[in-house]
Amino acid sequence: MDRRTFMNRAAVAAAATFTADMTLSQRAEAFEGVMIDGLARHIERPFLCEPDEPRSMAPPGSNTPGGAPTSKFMAGMDDPRLPRVPERPTLLDFFRHRMANPAHLLQSANLAMQQGMDDKVILACLLHDISVEAFIRMDHGFYAAQLIAPYVDEEVAWAVQKHQALRFFADESVGYDYPASYRAWFGDDYEVEPWVRAEYEEARNHRWYMTSRLITINDLYAFDPNVTDLSIDQFEDVVGRNFRQPREGLGFDGSSVAHMWRTMIWPHSFL
Ligand SMILES: [Fe+2]
Numbered sequence: 001m002d003r004r005t006f007m008n009r010a011a012v013a014a015a016a017t018f019t020a021d022m023t024l025s026q027r028a029e030a031f032e033g034v035m036i037d038g039l040a041r042h043i044e045r046p047f048l049c050e051p052d053e054p055r056s057m058a059p060p061g062s063n064t065p066g067g068a069p070t071s072k073f074m075a076g077m078d079d080p081r082l083p084r085v086p087e088r089p090t091l092l093d094f095f096r097h098r099m100a101n102p103a104h105l106l107q108s109a110n111l112a113m114q115q116g117m118d119d120k121v122i123l124a125c126l127l128h129d130i131s132v133e134a135f136i137r138m139d140h141g142f143y144a145a146q147l148i149a150p151y152v153d154e155e156v157a158w159a160v161q162k163h164q165a166l167r168f169f170a171d172e173s174v175g176y177d178y179p180a181s182y183r184a185w186f187g188d189d190y191e192v193e194p195w196v197r198a199e200y201e202e203a204r205n206h207r208w209y210m211t212s213r214l215i216t217i218n219d220l221y222a223f224d225p226n227v228t229d230l231s232i233d234q235f236e237d238v239v240g241r242n243f244r245q246p247r248e249g250l251g252f253d254g255s256s257v258a259h260m261w262r263t264m265i266w267p268h269s270f271l
């Protein structure tokens, strides 16, 4: 279909949805919506290295090996299926638009807040699993720490990284037991990898140990399906005081982790 035909058809389809009280910009938006729906876009799924998956030499979206793709790729553009992220996105925008379920993070930070813990702990709880919720699950403590490191106190990023290992080790002095859920998930005979133990031992003897340990304590009880009334708005002040939001927006400040935030904005970008 040529461009003119495509535009004409989109205009007709959009006009059919117009109502008398719609403003010009509402009509323009409806028109744009129809055009986006009509585009033949090949939308990649978020891609991770999966060496056990057979890999074709054919370009995605192509039926013929070595042949041209039959549709355009999504690349650095909004996926019409996802909520639009503002041009200069803030941390709160990622909570609002890129997390399918931020409840665990909100509950965890809420527990810290209710117990009167300081800002650093509340923020660390709020961000400790941000990678699981919006980026990548594997090694989530490390990815989360990297994501936030340019914008938070060093202690917060450190605590977030170390919580990944600390969760596997009890600390009776603060009433933290090995999680029962881990026995079910990994088996009674599960033993952590040596590098996880090394992470733990380093953290155990560190001056910021308790900050990370407090994440694990608030983590353990933060999976309550009945607590549904929490909102990121509750933490706006804590974030405002302790997260150095870049003026250009997360993903566009030229920092060493900007690409990770961009990946969250455009998870289906082809390259
Ligand atoms: Fe975690």
Ligand SMILES: [Fe+2]
Pocket (backbone or CB within 6 Å): 104, 128, 129, 219
């Ligand atoms: Fe967690």
